[in-house]
Amino acid sequence: MRKTSLISLIFFCVICVSYGQNERSEGKIIEAFGPTFDIENPDIETDTSAELKVIFDVSQSSDDKSVINKYIETAARFLNMHANAGMEAEQLKVALTIHGGAWQDILNDDAYEALHGVKNPNSELIKALNNAGVDVILCGQTASYRKIEKEDIIPDV
Numbered sequence: 001m002r003k004t005s006l007i008s009l010i011f012f013c014v015i016c017v018s019y020g021q022n023e024r025s026e027g028k029i030i031e032a033f034g035p036t037f038d039i040e041n042p043d044i045e046t047d048t049s050a051e052l053k054v055i056f057d058v059s060q061s062s063d064d065k066s067v068i069n070k071y072i073e074t075a076a077r078f079l080n081m082h083a084n085a086g087m088e089a090e091q092l093k094v095a096l097t098i099h100g101g102a103w104q105d106i107l108n109d110d111a112y113e114a115l116h117g118v119k120n121p122n123s124e125l126i127k128a129l130n131n132a133g134v135d136v137i138l139c140g141q142t143a144s145y146r147k148i149e150k151e152d153i154i155p156d157v
Contacts, residue, residue: 027080034076059100
C-alpha cells in the first residue's frame with residue numbers, strides 16, 4: 001500500500017510540475033538568442049514607461065568552448081524579456097563589460113579556433129547584440145594583461 005501511495009504521489013507531483021511550465025518563446029529583439037518564458041500574473045509588473053540602463057559584468061566563460069557563454073546570452077534574454085513585456089528597444093540601454101575568463105569569448109573566429117580548436121560559438125550572439133545597440137566592452141586591464149590584439153577581437157567590441 002505504501003509503495004503504491006508513494007508512486008502515485010510522485011506521479012502527481014510530476015504532472016503538476018509539467019503543467020506549471022510556461023511556453024518558451026523566441027525574442028522580439030534578438031531572435032536567435034535569449035529565449036524567454038511568458039509569466040502570467042507576475043508579482044512585480046514591468047514599468048513599460050521607464051528607460052532602463054543596465055550593465056552586465058561578464059567575467060566567466062563556458063567550460064565547454066563549443067557552446068555559447070550563458071552570461072553573454074543573459075543580455076539577449078534581458079532585451080527579449082522586456083520587449084515581450086511591452087517595452088521598446090529604444091527604452092533599453094545595455095552594455096556588457098568583458099573581463100577575467102570571459103576575454104576569450106570576444107575573440108574572432110580565427111583567434112578563437114587557434115586557441116580552442118573550434119570556431120567561436122559567441123560570434124553570432126555578439127554580432128546580434130551589437131546590431132541591437134548593445135555596447136560590448138573589453139576591459140582595458142584584461143586586454144593589456146592577456147596581450148589581446150585588436151585584430152583578434154570580434155568587430156565592434
